[in-house]
Amino acid sequence: VTMAPRLRKFVLTMHVAASVGWLGAVVVFLALAVIGVTGQDAQLVRAAYLAAEPVTGFVIVPLALVSLVTGVFQSLGTQWGLFRHYWVLFKLLLNVIATIVLLMYMETVRYFADIAAESSTDLGQLRSPTFVFHSSGALLLLLAATVLAVYKPRGMTRYGRRKQHEQRTVLVP
Amino acid sequence: MADPARNPDSSRDNADVEPDHRSATGTPRWVKAFGIILAVLVLLFIVVLLFGDGPLGGHGPGRHTGASNAGGQDPLVSRQTLDEPGLLAAMNRRSDLL
Numbered sequence: 170v171t172m173a174p175r176l177r178k179f180v181l182t183m184h185v186a187a188s189v190g191w192l193g194a195v196v197v198f199l200a201l202a203v204i205g206v207t208g209q210d211a212q213l214v215r216a217a218y219l220a221a222e223p224v225t226g227f228v229i230v231p232l233a234l235v236s237l238v239t240g241v242f243q244s245l246g247t248q249w250g251l252f253r254h255y256w257v258l259f260k261l262l263l264n265v266i267a268t269i270v271l272l273m274y275m276e277t278v279r280y281f282a283d284i285a286a287e288s289s290t291d292l293g294q295l296r297s298p299t300f301v302f303h304s305s306g307a308l309l310l311l312l313a314a315t316v317l318a319v320y321k322p323r324g325m326t327r328y329g330r331r332k333q334h335e336q337r338t339v340l341v342p
Numbered sequence: 343m344a345d346p347a348r349n350p351d352s353s354r355d356n357a358d359v360e361p362d363h364r365s366a367t368g369t370p371r372w373v374k375a376f377g378i379i380l381a382v383l384v385l386l387f388i389v390v391l392l393f394g395d396g397p398l399g400g401h402g403p404g405r406h407t408g409a410s411n412a413g414g415q416d417p418l419v420s421r422q423t424l425d426e427p428g429l430l431a432a433m434n435r436r437s438d439l440l
Binding site for chain 2: 255259262263266270322323324
């Protein structure tokens with residue numbers, strides 16, 4: 170199924186905007202994580218962990234889901250296909266892995282936000298590298314996906330080669 | 343239509359729609375390298391899920407914090423240290439502990 174040019178451009182715009190937004194939001198999360206680990210001002214440290222929850226729930230998760238859905242539509246609606254080219258396949262895998270880990274990690278984000286919200290709890294509990302570790306990993310993963318999207322390195326999967334062969338056979342009987 | 347001679351990158355103008363089918367044969371080296379890295383990452387993720395001790399098999403709180411950090415107190419960074427402004431106060435407290 171090939172999308173009409175206008176629809177294709179619209180979905181592509183949505184996909185690029187969501188993906189770039191996701192990358193930017195992860196950078197913001199990383200900044201909050203670094204403040205949480207290294208900050209000396211107790212209120213600032215608490216604020217960083219409290220802000221991390223809405224940033225994740227209202228920005229990162231929606232952008233990740235929009236990026237995933239629009240990416241699937243975009244590939245299925247063009248000749249690239251979803252499983253024909255290695256770069257598309259790898260990008261899909263990176264996106265799926267990142268989204269699954271992100272959704273599972275929401276629990277951890279809520280846990281630390283709850284600790285930060287209670288003024289009686291010791292701030293030593295917030296001195297954890299987990300946010301820095303996860304957001305750095307997410308950043309590397311999203312950068313890898315961006316590189317794949319921009320460079321589109323050559324290479325067709327076995328399925329892609331078979332499909333290509335079938336199309337040629339139909340065109341040239 | 344754009345003149346290809348005036349646009350050195352014209353072959354990739356429509357890259358989001360039309361693949362370059364010259365890449366049809368063999369498995370490129372980058373695919374093998376990328377595949378190995380991805381497989382290691384997935385394996386690592388599964389190991390963390392299976393042998394972790396947090397919720398959902400271990401990707402919850404405490405996964406990367408160490409046993410003492412998730413629910414306990416960092417001995418070097420007490421609340422009193424954090425409530426004192428500036429790095430100097432924190433360093434003084436650390437030197438006291440040493």
